[in-house]
Amino acid sequence: MKSAVKMVCLALFTLLLLMGAAPSALADPVTLNVQPDKVEVGVNYAGSRVTVSGRVPPGSQVLIKVESPERTVGLSKKGRVGGLFYMTVATVNVKGMPGMYKVLSSGKIAGLPAGLQERLGVDPEFRSICSRGQVMQKREEKSIILPPAQAQEYLAGLVRLNTKRGLYSMEDYAVQVESGVYRAVLAVPPDVPRGDSKITVYAVKNGSVLAAASTALPVVNIGLVRSLGNMAQTNAVAYGALCIVVALAAGISIAGLFRLINKLIFKDEGIGAHH
Secondary structure (H helix, E strand, C coil): HHHHHHHHHHHHHHHHHHHHHHHHHCCCCCCEEEEEEEEECCCCCCCCEEEEECEEEEEEEEEEEEEEEEEEEEEEEEECCCCCEEEEECCCCCCCCCEEEEEEEEHHHHHCHHHHHHHCCCCCCHHHHHCCCEEEEEEEEEEEEEEEHHHHHHHHHHHHHHHHCEEEEEEEEEEECCCCEEEEEEEEECCCCCCEEEEEEEECCEEEEEEEEEEEEEECCHHHHHHHHHHHHHHHHHHHHHHHHHHHHHHHHHHHHHHHHHHHCCCCCCCCCCC
């Protein structure tokens, strides 16, 4: 009798555990497909488009975040010197900011709770990634990190520059969702950084993340671009010599072109002096 009671209790306990786990177990996962699954950058690369698609739990808002590796960027600040000359007054290096940062949403990004925006790094003002940036400036042969108050103008300037170049963007209603299937087209600009960009898809509902998935999008050089890149890393002397030769050849070609244009447009009309 006691063993039968124990068996019944164990069965009830197991059933309760299964019932408690049922919601998460039955929750629809996020799937993620990327086509093409690689971006190849050649000599004539002028940007490309990548399709991101998959499934999400029905009724959820879809957010797609794309983040490339961090890279150091040099910036200069111009101003008037002596009230007359407009020239460079300061130069800095900005570290810790991703080379490309894009967010696409099926709804209004600004409509999400502020805490969720910050946690996912999808705030429209790019505050989350700016908080990771460091602005370095050389002073008396030493590199120092500028305090936030001084660094802000450079970080904001870099955001504006990258937005203009198509590297940074926040796009509302850029993801189509129907019956739990989503699809979006990601514009990859010509200046995309090389390396693995991370694509993350979030399914959001009622201010919380239901599920997420991520994958890598490799960005690689091909052909002549790859060969020159390898030469620059493995044989800097040969690469420098090649650059000098190309520059000289270009200069000679341009000079010859201008001489030809000058000859065709301003040719001798046979005018002479008469006595």
